[in-house]
Amino acid sequence: GQQVMQIPQYQHVQEGEDFTTYCNSSTTLSNIQWYKQRPGGHPVFLIQLVKSGEVKKQKRLTFQFGEAKKNSSLHITATQTTDVGTYFCAYNTDKLIFGTGTRLQVFP
Amino acid sequence: DSGVTQTPKHLITATGQRVTLRCSPRSGDLSVYWYQQSLDQGLQFLIQYYNGEERAKGNILERFSAQQFPDLHSELNLSSLELGDSALYFCASSVAGNSNQPQHFGDGTRLSIL
Numbered sequence: 001g002q003q004v005m006q007i008p009q010y011q012h013v014q015e016g017e018d019f020t021t022y023c024n025s026s027t028t029l030s031n032i033q034w035y036k037q038r039p040g041g042h043p044v045f046l047i048q049l050v051k052s053g054e055v056k057k058q059k060r061l062t063f064q065f066g067e068a069k070k071n072s073s074l075h076i077t078a079t080q081t082t083d084v085g086t087y088f089c090a091y092n093t094d095k096l097i098f099g100t101g102t103r104l105q106v107f108p
Numbered sequence: 109d110s111g112v113t114q115t116p117k118h119l120i121t122a123t124g125q126r127v128t129l130r131c132s133p134r135s136g137d138l139s140v141y142w143y144q145q146s147l148d149q150g151l152q153f154l155i156q157y158y159n160g161e162e163r164a165k166g167n168i169l170e171r172f173s174a175q176q177f178p179d180l181h182s183e184l185n186l187s188s189l190e191l192g193d194s195a196l197y198f199c200a201s202s203v204a205g206n207s208n209q210p211q212h213f214g215d216g217t218r219l220s221i222l
């Protein structure tokens with residue numbers, strides 16, 4: 001079946017540094033969602049991308065959907081300690097399948 | 109607060125036992141999804157119900173079953189529990205039945221099998 005790889009698995013950054021996580025699929029995706037899960041918390045929906053080449057911004061977060069709709073990225077500019085958590089991409093067929101997640105740690 | 113309520117928050121039981129996890133979706137949401145999250149397996153989709161009917165199935169074991177009631181709350185039943193069933197079980201809900209809707213997650217039930 002479809003596989004979505006998310007890289008990196010872990011990322012440790014100094015506060016103020018940028019961070020990017022990538023989601024790559026072997027097949028074309030109809031759309032992609034991004035979720036954030038804080039330590040000890042539950043996944044929280046961030047955004048959904050639908051169109052080829054789409055770029056959406058939420059404050060310091062920039063989300064992109066590749067032209068071929070096979071990959072997506074989440075970029076955080078100038079990380080803060082509040083950005084700590086695991087970021088998941090998720091794609092749907094008849095059900096929502098989550099990527100493996102990228103755990104972000106931010107050191108003050 | 110996502111509006112999705114899960115009970116209980118924690119559950120400790122022994123191998124071979126049976127437990128029931130409960131979920132109340134957000135007001136107005138017709139779809140309920142169940143996920144299992146463990147350290148080595150990530151977030152795994154188990155099953156989805158939409159307006160009382162099963163809509164999609166994932167990697168749900170035969171020992172597990174679920175249902176959605178007329179008031180739209182859902183229960184996940186886990187039986188003949190094994191040590192490997194220890195995990196965090198999340199319920200999520202969405203307005204419609206298609207999975208390209210944003211899903212809103214509850215706080216989860218942490219199940220520990222001794």
